[in-house]
Amino acid sequence: xxxxxxxxxxxxxxxxxxxxxxxxxxxxxxxxxxxxxxxxxxxxxxxxxxxxxxxxxxxxxxxxxxxxxxxxxxxxxxxxxxxxxxxxxxxxxxxxxxxxxxxxxxxxxxxxxxxxxxxxxxxxxxxxxxxxxxxxxxxxxxxxxxxxxxxxxxxxxxxxxxxxxxxxxxxxxxxxxxxxxxxxxxxxxxxxxxxxxxxxxxxxxxxxxxxxxxxxxxxxxxxxxxxxxxxxxxxxxxxxxxxxxxxxxxxxxxxxxxxxxxxxxxxxxxxxxxxxxxxxxxxxxxxxxxxxxxxxxxxxxxxxxxxxxxxxxxxxxxxxxxxxxxxxxxxxxxxxxxxxxxxxxxxxxxxxxxxxxxxxxxxxxxxxxxxxxxxxxxxxxxxxxxxxxxxxxxxxxxxxxx
Ligand code: CTP
Numbered sequence: 382x383x384x385x386x387x388x389x390x391x392x393x394x395x396x397x398x399x400x401x402x403x404x405x406x407x408x409x410x411x412x413x414x415x416x417x418x419x420x421x422x423x424x425x426x427x428x429x430x431x432x433x434x435x436x437x438x439x440x441x442x443x444x445x446x447x448x449x450x451x452x453x454x455x456x457x458x459x460x461x462x463x464x465x466x467x468x469x470x471x472x473x474x475x476x477x478x479x480x481x482x483x484x485x486x487x488x489x490x491x492x493x494x495x496x497x498x499x500x501x502x503x504x505x506x507x508x509x510x511x512x513x514x515x516x517x518x519x520x521x522x523x524x525x526x527x528x529x530x531x532x533x534x535x536x537x538x539x540x541x542x543x544x545x546x547x548x549x550x551x552x553x554x555x556x557x558x559x560x561x562x563x564x565x566x567x568x569x570x571x572x573x574x575x576x577x578x579x580x581x582x583x584x585x586x587x588x589x590x591x592x593x594x595x596x597x598x599x600x601x602x603x604x605x606x607x608x609x610x611x612x613x614x615x616x617x618x619x620x621x622x623x624x625x626x627x628x629x630x631x632x633x634x635x636x637x638x639x640x641x642x643x644x645x646x647x648x649x650x651x652x653x654x655x656x657x658x659x660x661x662x663x664x665x666x667x668x669x670x671x672x673x674x675x676x677x678x679x680x681x682x683x684x685x686x687x688x689x690x691x692x693x694x695x696x697x698x699x700x701x702x703x704x705x706x707x708x709x710x711x712x713x714x715x716x717x718x719x720x721x722x723x724x725x726x727x728x729x730x731x732x733x734x735x736x737x738x739x740x741x742x743x744x745x746x747x748x749x750x751x752x753x754x755x756x757x758x759x760x761x762x763x764x765x766x767x768x769x770x771x772x773x774x775x776x777x778x779x780x781x782x783x
Contacts, residue, residue: 384411385559388461388493390486391431393421395536396468396502396545400426403467403548404434410552413437417457419473419486443485454485458492463558466490468502468545469527471513477525478516496558497525500551505541528554528622554622557604563776565606570646571599572639572653572689574616576632580681581664585630588654589740592616594705595652597768599624602648605772610646612638614653632656632686639689643696648775650703651690651725654740658683694724701778703771706730706750707739716750726778727751729771737761749774 387407391400400416407414416431417440432439443454466473466486473486477497482488490497499520507513508530517527529546546554573595577585592613599611600621609624612635620626627642629635632655643649661682673679690704704725708715709732716730728750733739738746738761745767749757759770 384413386413386460386462387415387555388457388464388489388495389414389416389431389435390464390466390490391416391418391422391426392466392468392470392473392486393419393425394468394470394502394545395425397422397425399545399548400467401430401434403465403551404431406548406552407555408435410556415457415460416440417485417489419484421470440485443488454489455492458489458494461489461493461495463495463555464490464493464497465500465551465555466497467500467551469499471501471503471507471510474499474501474513474516474520478519498551498554498558499525499527500545500554501527501530501543502545503530503543504535504537505539505543508541508543526554526558526622557600557622560604560606562606564602564648564772567602567607567647567779568610568645569599569602569607569648569650570610570612570639570642571595571602571650572612572614572635572655573599574614574618575654576614576635576656576686577630578632578656578659578686579630579663580660581666581668583667586656586658586660587615588656590614590616590654591741592618592653593741593743594745594764594767595650596621597764598650598652598771601765601768601772602650607648610642612642612653614655632659632689636687636689636692639693643693646700648701648703648779649693650771650775651693652705652729654707655686655689657686659686660684688723690723690725697724699782701726701775703727703729703775707733709734713748713750713756716748717754717756720750720752720754725752727771727774729767 414435415437428439476487482491531544532542533544535543574592575588575590577587579585596618599609603609603623611624611626627638629638661684702725704723706716706719712732720728730748731739737744745764746761747759
């Protein structure tokens with residue numbers, strides 16, 4: 382990505398000690414970074430450190446004759462292509478929300494037309510206070526993006542939500558806002574993770590899908606400017622920035638969620654590992670061992686689940702639909718048969734017998750299979766890079782349509 386101009390606004394919280402690392406991450410990605418600090422922030426992080434790491438003059442006062450000569454605060458607002466407020470204290474969020482401009486940081490933000498990303502950090506009770514939540518909700522409505530906070534030990538001694546996100550996660554959210562916009566105007570519906578089909582009140586049939594591939598597609602699509610709806614099965618992954626997520630458990634719930642979102646979707650990527658069968662009659666209570674003798678067998682009767690991808694393809698219209706295939710053998714041949722059967726525009730086939738691809742790892746090696754049976758082999762890449770390859774193909778298919 383081309384170097385961009387980022388204004389890093391630092392406000393007064395203990396998490397400010399992580400800001401030098403954020404400057405380094407952004408600089409490593411070749412961006413220009415200028416820092417503006419509130420008076421309180423200067424108690425937690427040294428302006429000299431930020432000036433040295435950013436290689437740019439650090440601004441500390443709203444009206445400093447010397448600094449205003451170098452670059453005035455309105456000039457700073459006009460210069461920025463993105464503003465990151467990190468850490469964003471409850472006080473600063475409230476001030477930005479209400480349009481106050483009583484210090485350098487809030488004055489620059491009020492004057493700035495660039496997108497704003499906030500990384501809140503504060504005591505858990507301050508975070509949960511309805512005032513803070515209402516302020517943030519209003520900021521979201523106005524298009525301000527937020528990243529974090531995370532849960533954990535807090536410097537104030539409390540435990541809970543309030544830790545500022547790690548610099549690399551803040552930088553990833555910034556890249557999202559600075560994305561190439563090649564999918565703007567598209568609404569991308571992504572399914573990810575495995576489904577869980579209940580056997581009884583505590584047990585279920587599921588699979589080893591982590592959701593990593595689908596979440597990577599959702600994240601990359603949002604970075605490219607798409608409106609993204611993510612329907613997640615069983616997955617412990619955090620929601621990527623800018624993505625609207627619905628959690629489901631069973632194949633039936635996933636089908637319902639997909640069909641509800643489908644009218645708005647212009648692209649569908651079905652990365653979820655959907656259970657093909659479900660227990661015919663799940664027990665609402667726990668099946669007790671004592672009702673069985675040691676020689677007993679418990680027989681589960683399974684019935685077929687609906688095939689969501691086939692249903693989506695049956696009402697495809699102008700949509701671009703991407704399916705996945707998890708295969709343990711004869712990958713390409715099985716994938717060719719699968720795309721014929723399902724009717725999607727692209728099938729991403731992976732060999733789940735490989736240790737470095739498929740379920741629960743960060744890399745993937747896939748084949749792209751087209752409806753005409755053409756096959757393209759993609760080398761081992763991070764799932765993020767595979768997601769980019771998939772979306773490049775989606776963009777190409779869209780161009781071929783017009
Ligand atoms: N899929 C779906 N609904 C199902 C099963 C699968 O929408 N009930 C979708 C998956 O999300 C994936 C594609 O179909 O995009 C292929 O899934 P896969 O498990 O590889 O294939 P199956 O259709 O289950 O076929 P088989 O079990 O024979 O490999």
